[in-house]
Amino acid sequence: MSLELLTILDQDGKAQKGKDPNLPAAELQKLYRLMVTTRALDDRGLALQRQGRIGFYLQSTGQEASHLGAAYALKDSDWLFPAYRQPGILLLRQVPIEKVICEWFGNAGDTSKGRQMPVHYSFRQANFVSISSPIGTQLTHAAGAGMAARMRGDDTVFMTFCGDGGTSSNDFHTGLNFAAVYKAPVVFVCENNGYAISVPSCKQTASESMAIKADAYGMPGVRVDGNDLLAVYRVCKEAVDRARRGDGPTLVETVTHRMASHSSSDDAARYRDAKDYEAWKKKDPIARFQLYLKHKKLWNDAFEKECVEGAKAAIQTAVNAAEAVANPGPETMFDDVYMNLTPQLKQQRQELHDLMLKGGVGAQVGHFPL
């Protein structure tokens, strides 16, 4: 049980001797590109919301290393039960950017057909379980999925995320307790970004840290610098290996900072400590990783331009394509809940059909086949 903050990269991007996981050059460049693309996606998401083109957005700026470093420790066959701020994982798992952006618009190209809030992604093909608004519910889901895998005897690992505020939820207790008792192969990643909306973490808990809470549940707890991609990766890789071996769950606290507001609906400047914010700005995870790549001769201006311009162009193409996709037709509200519609729902569907034929609600999208 270590309360010490584990780091590998110092502020100048130099790796401590003997701690560098020595990932292959192409993988390091891929991870850098993913962080840059995640940041660019975030900037575009907020801009679209401010322009009134989407209704809501949640930024993850400053937390790119925390979630990408963690998820990079998994195999593609492992599962994710995310919280609000891990969009980079979708890119890591090769979900097309256009699909991500269709979710923001809630259009017919969105996996959830516009039934979820924007930014509450769900991608079955990426083993990425739907984000849910209630804080902490994903922790129990991951614990249950892990228990099931252990009973089946397969070696899948389940990674789930929460914020510092999430540790105060009922489900944090239930999830961690069950996972530890049943030795479920789960990695709990608590991204301590300093705030739960406007409540600073010091008012959230009287514990010395988030990681220390693991002790009460009988699992290892580790604190790691969340703005140091290599350190997060290394700690999470150990936790993932431990889970896969059948030795049970781990709680990893990634210490980071929420550099943006909680969501597009609030203004952090009204409650955030400005000095704190300025200090964290200097610890930007992308800048630190860039220095590391530079020391390794894996970064230069041309590579930077390729990453930044490439991300912008891919996002622009995806926004254009996603914005052109129609909204889901009103009749789709009858889909996906029951395999066979109940007689009442059949009748309501018929009524909607007739109304649309007469030019009523949704008429502009045309009548649908019954």
Ligand SMILES: Cc1ncc(C[n+]2csc(CCOP(=O)(O)OP(=O)(O)O)c2C)c(N)n1
């Ligand atoms: C059970 C529940 N209580 C309250 C809320 C309202 N709420 C939405 S986000 C949030 C704070 C989350 O903070 P944290 O877990 O630290 O994650 P972060 O947003 O910082 O990533 C709260 C209280 C909710 N969604 N669900």
